[in-house]
Amino acid sequence: MSKHRFTVVEPTPIGPVSVVADGDEIVGVYMEVHKHGADPSEYGERADEDPLLVQAVRQLSEYFAGRRTEFDLPLRPQGTDFQQRVWRALCDIPFGQTWSYGELAQHIGSPTASRAVGLANGRNPISIVIPCHRVIGANGSMTGYGGGIERKRWLLAHESGRDAQALF
Template sequence: MDTCFINSPLGITKIEGDENGISIISILSEGVVSNKIPENLKEAVSQLLEYFDGKRTDFSFKTNPKGTEFQQKVWQELCNIPFGKTINYLDLAKKLGDPKVIRASASANGKNPLWIVVPCHRVVGTDGSLTGYAGGLWRKKWLLEHENPTTQQSLF
């Protein structure tokens, strides 16, 4: 498994993967940026940097996240949330076919191993409020404002 660390506006981003795809993208509060990017990670690094520069709204590099069948289903559904849009946890559960899985889907959302690429930050509370985010609510707020296609003072 190859690993590298890049700088982002939200902290150091850790990227892990191999020839089968990127398996983990996570945010760290601190760390040291890599001097050399392994070949297997170059496309992911390039696309993430384009995203932060406002030049990319989706990702096309190969991914290989590890998770249960249910987690994989939730993560796939998260990828259907359009750039610049949000849904709430109840809507996510309904899209999965059962409103009763709201807690299980929220848990799977929180275990998302592909920060930003699987856009778990696009899920908000039923009342539209920012709720739960492993990277911290300030990062979720930044990501949603970064993706908001309309110019306004602040979303939250």
């Protein structure tokens, strides 16, 4: 149940990112264009000085500057039990690596559920922090991404140490 939502919009190399907090937990990290994202009217009031949002922005800035590979934030993504399992498993994908949807399905103990895993992955409300961009097709192809394929390419290049700036 919602306590009180606050948001901050932070400029990043891949465009503005909105971070949404509900009480003392992060419930959303959305890109400017975000398929399956929350309606911006649900983000809550702007709160640039909220301590949790300040911490989230600091960690995102460190990530984009190449100084952070893991996030340490209280998260509460809203979704079904299956989606929650998938989102927790996404956090097991190491920085700079990718897994296929099949590998992710195997990891959660549902080896025949790659399609359902893909759907859950696409509904991740806390992008970047819960690294859904690290999931690719079985053949290594770039598959859909809620923030757009160009942002996914940028994030993967950034994490692998390649020149991501030229990609976006």
